[in-house]
Amino acid sequence: MTMHVAVVGAGLIGRGWAMVFARAGVSVRLYDVDAAQLGRASERIATSLQDLHQAGLIDEEPEAILARIECQPELARALVGVAYVQECGPENVAVKQAMYTQLEAAVEARTILASSTSGIVASQFTGHLAHPERCLVAHPVNPPYLVPLVEIAPSDATSDNTVERTMALMHQVGQEPILVAKEVQGFILNRLQGALLNEALRLFRDGYVSAEDLDKTVKHGLGLRWSFMGPFETIDLNAPAGVVDYAARYGPLYRDVDTQRSEANPWEDETLQRLDSERRTVLAADQLAERQVWRDRRLMALMAHKGQQPIV
Template identity: 70%
Template sequence: MSEPIAVVGAGLIGRAWSMVFARAGRSVRLYDAQPEALAGATQAIRQSLQDLQRAGLVDDPEAILARIEIEPDLALAVGEAAYVQECGPENLEVKQEIYTRLEAETAPDTILASSTSGIAASRFTGHLTHPQRCLVAHPVNPPYLVPVVEVVPAPNTSPDAVERTLALMSEVGQVPVLVKRELPGFVLNRLQGALLNEALRLFRDGYVSAEDLDKTVKHGLGLRWSFMGPFETIDLNAPAGVTDYARRYGPLYADVDAQRDGASPWQAETLAALEAERRTALPLEGLAERQAWRDRQLMALGAYSKLQDERDA
């Protein structure tokens, strides 16, 4: 796949995807229906690339930026592309309209992939003449720092489109995960949601403060999960592996699961209390600075991982 990559949507995710593809040497055409979004895209991308350079993750920001072409015309942006990464609003009707236009402007075998966080591709592509080349390629924000991508085919997505997307994601340095069939929230957000639901219950019921809950993940679970997943974790946490772990601790987890009430933990009173604790720890005006700190931490982790990979090679 050597044709240009088209990115539709020049917001935060679209700009990040453009960097992913261009960093890997691919030519990118970045489109947005809003001229003001395109107007600031180049400088925003340049700033992010310079941050990556300072972290030792890219060598030549301007060379990468030169591979990203700002294109205000949708037909010109996607017409020659073999792959389109759609990054439009998380709105079903808007996505249906976008995909109607994308089908009209692309070749029948051009892959149309959505960055949607939770809308199944079948819901916004079923009306198309060629829905078999459509799927979800859901990133984690920002994808140039967090590489996992959930590839989620619709029931009528062709195996060829799936394989080509998996291959492209690997080629550009991402870590593709195949979600074998559609389900709400895909895999990553369902896992994240399970932890958030339990965290909110523990906070709501007065077992732990917001700060101490975050400490538990940051200095406990998160340390292990930064380099191995939950299944490998339990496999390594018992002398004889997974089955041994299940024998030792399975009853405890089953009992804990049975104790959970069916009430949603996302209630206004709980969220107001959580908001109050978080704003005490971090005033609203400090959010942007802390978000930048988060990205620098991810860059440092990425630089460390890159060094370890080079040592292991």
Template identity: 65%
Template sequence: MTTRIGILGAGLIGRAWAIVFARAGMPVTLYDVDDDALDTAREAIRQSLTNLQLAGLIEDAEPPLALIRTENDLARAMADTAYIQECGPENVEAKRRIYTDLETVAAKDTVLASSTSGIAASQFTEHLHHPERCLVVHPVNPPYLIPLVEVAPSPLTWKTVVDRTMHLMEQVQQAPILVRKEIQGFILNRLQGALLNEALRLFRDGYVSAEDLDKTVKHGLGLRWSFMGPLETIDLNAPGGVVDYGQRYAPLYHDIDHQRGDDEPWAPATLAALDEERREQLPTADLADRQAWRDRRLMALIAHQRSFSIS
């Protein structure tokens, strides 16, 4: 039986999710109340699929494009769907309203998943008649290029719903991880936030330029992290494995952690100084071109990774 997918919201994330599911051969209905947004989404999806074809990551852009239809009526969009991916505003009250509406139009066994970057599912689903079929499925942007997906159920989510969702994500070539307990920001953004907070402090306090800080990750940490994670890294960086590594370097990391204050690394003055350096390296007018360059580099990396096995 064909799995029909509904997507709420035709912005960047909604469009990207449409590509993920259609690329896997699943019919997708992309809903938005704004007809102009739907028209824009259709053309943006066509361009992204064409880019994937040119990179050799799909054979033909037309078959997945043909599986995506747009709709401005919520009931028609979500009819007969087995799974709905919500891509609405990052706001609890807005999501509560959206999920109330979705519950009225979706079948009782339809999974309702949110793309939220950091809001726990219980905050916007506990008021529903059937919160047991709701959870967070947080992608990394854009999910058709970066496969990690965080599956984060609420305490009320049924295990069968989690299992169905994990299986679906694997079917559509994503790499799902299970967030075992609710936590703000989930896993990826908490890790990313820790690095960003320290990066901003080091920049603010004059230890390093913005360019050199990016080089540290790009030519250092990032090379390893593109094919293995930080825990495997430390396990391989000492002759005896992770315990040996801890005995050697734990005091250093412990001292560094104590040196960090609880001050605000995202202060406006810090961001203004960072923006000044970044605009010297990349004028605002060139941001879109650089974003397209980023996506082409990701496509090339994915094509390279597909040429050999990465587990």
């Protein structure tokens, strides 16, 4: 693939995006305002690429992929001639507004400006631009080089051409894009994840379940099905006659449960401190980084397994 992209931000998500593009043959310029973070990026990317190679998820030698990623300390040079920019800056509207003013002034007319934001809609940080039609959100899942879903979330000002080109690019680099048809805070994935987390915290807070048993419920129950099919297909297959039959059987239960949910904030400090205390008995704080590596390697094994299955 003969094109150049820029990734603005060399943190975890930015490094992940750089690998996504580079392993697909795209030349990447990786920039970060923090010189120290940018300086560490190549080594960390090299380690991840070695893991991918050992897991059988990339055939090309890691060194060849890494060679396509240029760590560029000057933003203006990083943006020269690129067709697409993936911004991975802080989750702050004012910061993003300033950043997009800077990006728009430096790129060519047809360059797409996409944000990795987890929940801020594009109109909040691109509405002031001269050309918001070339801006949108392309929200990945962490880490994007292992979890392929990308939420493409345009604003009302985003052009159809920008959406189509971004969707096509994501397919070309091996991601699985979905279209968020209307602006909504948190997009789709984090609204779904948030609903589960809110209920999980309520059940834990109110003494119905321990943190460990709550996690077991998902990883040994719901998560097994959700690793290869979504909630709508799940309920369609869980009743003899499909969705309507399922709703007739279980809809009243879910409606009743929904009315029982407390309006109280489940993210209160007391609940989180108690949750943290339980988690630290299972995993010490100084072991978190090691466990993150374990998580990524488990994801690699799962992706390798899924890659061997028929595409449906």
